[in-house]
Amino acid sequence: MRVVLLRRNSFPANAGTEKYLPEKSITTLETEQTQRKKLAKEVCTLSQKNQNLDSVLKDRVLLDHIIVDEEHRLLYCYVPKVACTNWKRLLMVLMGKANTTNPLAIVADDSHRLNVFRRLDNYTGEEIRYRLDHFMKFMFIRHPFERLVSAFRNKFGQNSSSSDYFRSRYGRQIIKQYRTNASEESLSRGHDVTFREFVQYIIDPRTVARANFNEHWRPMVDLCLPCTIQYNVIGKYESLMDDAWLVLEKANLNQKVSFPRSDRPSSTNSLVEEYTKHLTREELLHLYHIYEMDFRLFDYHSPGFD
Numbered sequence: 001m002r003v004v005l006l007r008r009n010s011f012p013a014n015a016g017t018e019k020y021l022p023e024k025s026i027t028t029l030e031t032e033q034t035q036r037k038k039l040a041k042e043v044c045t046l047s048q049k050n051q052n053l054d055s056v057l058k059d060r061v062l063l064d065h066i067i068v069d070e071e072h073r074l075l076y077c078y079v080p081k082v083a084c085t086n087w088k089r090l091l092m093v094l095m096g097k098a099n100t101t102n103p104l105a106i107v108a109d110d111s112h113r114l115n116v117f118r119r120l121d122n123y124t125g126e127e128i129r130y131r132l133d134h135f136m137k138f139m140f141i142r143h144p145f146e147r148l149v150s151a152f153r154n155k156f157g158q159n160s161s162s163s164d165y166f167r168s169r170y171g172r173q174i175i176k177q178y179r180t181n182a183s184e185e186s187l188s189r190g191h192d193v194t195f196r197e198f199v200q201y202i203i204d205p206r207t208v209a210r211a212n213f214n215e216h217w218r219p220m221v222d223l224c225l226p227c228t229i230q231y232n233v234i235g236k237y238e239s240l241m242d243d244a245w246l247v248l249e250k251a252n253l254n255q256k257v258s259f260p261r262s263d264r265p266s267s268t269n270s271l272v273e274e275y276t277k278h279l280t281r282e283e284l285l286h287l288y289h290i291y292e293m294d295f296r297l298f299d300y301h302s303p304g305f306d
Contacts, residue, residue, distance in 0.1 A: 019258055022242040029246045036234045036299070043297045044227035051228050053132070057125045065215070065223045066120035068131065069095055072251060075120065075131060077139040077224035080216045081150045082237050083244075085111055086260050087140070092116065094257055103260045132229060138247050139224045141298045142237035144291035148202075149195070149275050150268045151216040156193050167191050170214070174201045195275045196283070203286040221293045234298070 022029065044050055056062050067076045069091055076091065078084035088111035089103035097116060098106050110116070120128055142150075155166040171190025175182050178197045186192055201207055202217060212218060221227065226234070232250065235243030244259035276284060288295065288302045295302055 020241055020245055020261065022245050024242060026246070026249065029242060033233060033246070037231070039299055040226055040234065040297050043293070047227060047293065049227070049293070051225065053129070053228055056225065056228055057128060060121040060128070062225060063120040063128065067091060067117040068120055068123070071095065072253060073135045074251060075135045075137040077137070079140060079142070079220050079223055081147045081154070082140045082142045083240055088112065088117070090257055090259060094253065136251050137229060137231045138233040138235060139226070139231050140235040140237060140240070140243070141220055141294070143269070143272070143300045144220070144294040145272050145276060145302065146268050148217055149272050152195055152198050152275070153268070155216060156198065167193070170201070174198060177201065196278050199279055199283055199287055203283060203290060219291055219294050221297060226297060
């Protein structure tokens with residue numbers, strides 16, 4: 001078994017492991033889930049893009065974002081920029097893939113390595129059907145534009161090896177295509193992409209036609225297929241701690257682990273308007289249409305269309 005490295009920061013022994021209890025009753029949380037799943041089902045029924053499971057099984061790569069925990073009979077569909085690092089850390093602790101019981105002590109990069117978890121697309125069709133029928137399935141969602149701003153800030157605005165990759169892989173191309181009179185430095189480094197240029201890249205029909213979006217800005221419905229897979233829990237980033245508690249409660253795991261609390265709540269929500277105000281109404285409308293199913297299925301409102 002591969003033992004992951006731990007962060008060098010010093011943590012209290014119980015950091016990230018304190019027991020959390022929601023203020024809402026479990027009945028209230030279950031009612032919220034019933035309402036979310038009911039809305040999702042209604043929107044899926046009206047949609048023309050539904051895929052049945054047979055067609056998905058013919059193209060199993062569509063299931064590559066669903067992590068399988070055999071021992072605890074869990075299927076977790078991870079959505080980048082929606083607390084997926086902490087969910088992966090917690091699953092590593094549960095599955096004995098780390099030499100710690102504190103999820104926050106696990107280096108974030110280790111939780112994202114390809115060989116850490118087995119994905120649902122690695123199973124046979126029959127095995128997939130069995131797990132979808134008998135394992136507890138959960139996913140977490142976030143306002144689509146908030147998630148997009150978070151991805152942009154993280155992948156193009158911060159200094160990290162991950163940012164270097166995104167600037168080289170996407171930034172240079174974006175600047176070349178959407179900036180008039182770009183400097184040689186910008187063309188060679190891709191280090192100063194603006195949010196508007198990033199959006200112009202996303203809404204460009206040539207981008208959509210070339211290949212699937214990168215997972216950090218691919219629509220949540222395309223990552224997790226909620227019109228094909230009936231999730232037991234659809235958690236929201238806005239109620240992360242309550243919904244994470246509910247997942248663990250339904251899986252009878254709340255006595256074993258606790259979802260780690262973040263010391264730094266995301267400020268992205270307050271920044272969405274700041275970023276989107278630089279877009280034209282036409283650009284905003286195009287962007288909305290790309291993520292329309294995310295907005296409708298998960299009951300989010302779009303800035304500028306309320």
